[in-house]
Amino acid sequence: MFDISQYCLVAAAILVAVALVAKIIGFARSSERSPDHAYSATGREGGVLLAERPAFASPETGHGAGSGEPHGFIWYGSRMTWLALAFLTASLAARAIVTGHGPFTNQHEFAVSFAWxxxxxxxxxxxxxxxxxxxxxxxxxxxxxxLYALSIDSEVRPLMPALQNNFLLTLHVATAVLAYGGAAVSFAAAALYLIRPHVKWNGLPSRDLLDEIGYRGALFTYPMLTAMLVLGAIWADIAWGRYWSWDPKETASLVTWLIYSAYLHARVVRDWRGNKAAYLLILGFAAVLFTYYGNLFFEGMHSYA
Incomplete structure (x- = not known):
């Protein structure tokens, strides 16, 4: 099972690379020949932009408005991405069978879960x-x-005493993985939002749609981060006898939560959009990355992960 997990991991990494190359070629080709399509919002509800599925979202179809499926390299890139996700899911499942618990206990396992x-x-x-x-x-x-996961130690080791709670381990880290995934999508939307006016590329979505995707991603990320912090505090009290110890990873997680709190407050209360909101989403994902990698540079109670 361990070998199956590693083979699936390698396959997923290769498929992600192939998918990226296919997407780049597909969008480059479509940008050369597709007319630009405008997108306009049709309504708002509670300060949230209601998006339609615009024609520019499938730039290689060439069939005009309402076309739903891409063709050519973009189609292959999408399918390779889905296949990579399937292999990554199989890798994590096989790893869980080998270890007897959720694959979330060290840098290797969490890197794979983060990518998932x-x-x-x-x-x-x-x-x-x-x-x-x-x-x-x-x-x-x-x-x-x-690639980082493949470059570090993947050996299966017994759980240290603080981690021997399968239920809380699974819930705590699973919420972190989902939160980080949503944060990555918000980051991508925010970055494209900022470069959209400076890049004459017909394949890019409108700024309105990118703004909405960034917001929707943050809406998903925030409750997952909240659950992660609450579950982590409960687990810390069980494992170490206190809910909070200002460990570097705990502190970084709190700072990340505060950044997304600030973004959502500004968005909902003041309808804060545009470049400043995009910069906050980018800052939030930078904090996510620091939370994950910070324990490599700072000693603390989470140094095992």
Missing amino acids: GMLVAYVWVEYRYKARTLALLVLPIAGAML
């Missing part, structure tokens, strides 16, 4: 909004995370 969360979030956004250009930012990050 990003692919899940991206596939959902691709299905819901047809904004396939987000792959140009999400796939490189997921691919880099998989």
Whole structure:
């Protein structure tokens, strides 16, 4: 089973790379020949933009408005992404069978889970909004995370005493994985929002749609981060006898939660949009990455992960 897990992981990494190349070629070709399509919002509800599925979201179809499925390299890129997600799911499942618990207990396992969360979030956004250009930012990050996982120790070791609670381990880290996946999609949408006025590329979605995707991603990320913090505090009290110890990873998680709190407050209360909101989403994902990698540089109670 361990070998199956590793083979599936390698296959997923290769498929992510192939999907990225296919997307780049597909969008480059479509940008050369497709007319630009405008997108206009049709309504708002509670300060939230209500998106339609615009024609530009499938730039290689060439069939005009209402076309839902891409063709050519973009189609292959999407299918390779879905296949990569399937292999990554199989890798995590096989790893869980080998270890007897959720595959979330060290840097290798969580790197694979982090990449899985990003692919899940991206596939959902691709299905819901047809904004396939987000792959140009999400796939490189997921691919880099998989390469990192392959470069570090993947040996299965017994759980340390603090981690021997399968129920809380699964819930705590699973919410983190889902939150980080949503944050990655929000980051990609925010980054494309900022470069959209400076890039004459017909394959890019409108700024309105990118703004909405960033917001929707943050709406998903925030409750997952909240659940992660609450579950982590409960687990910390069980394992170490106190709910909070200002461990570097705990502190970084709190800062990340505060950034997304600030973004959602500004968005909902003051209808804060545009470049400043996009910068907050980028800052939030930078905090996510620091939360994940910070324990490599700072000692603490989470140094095992």
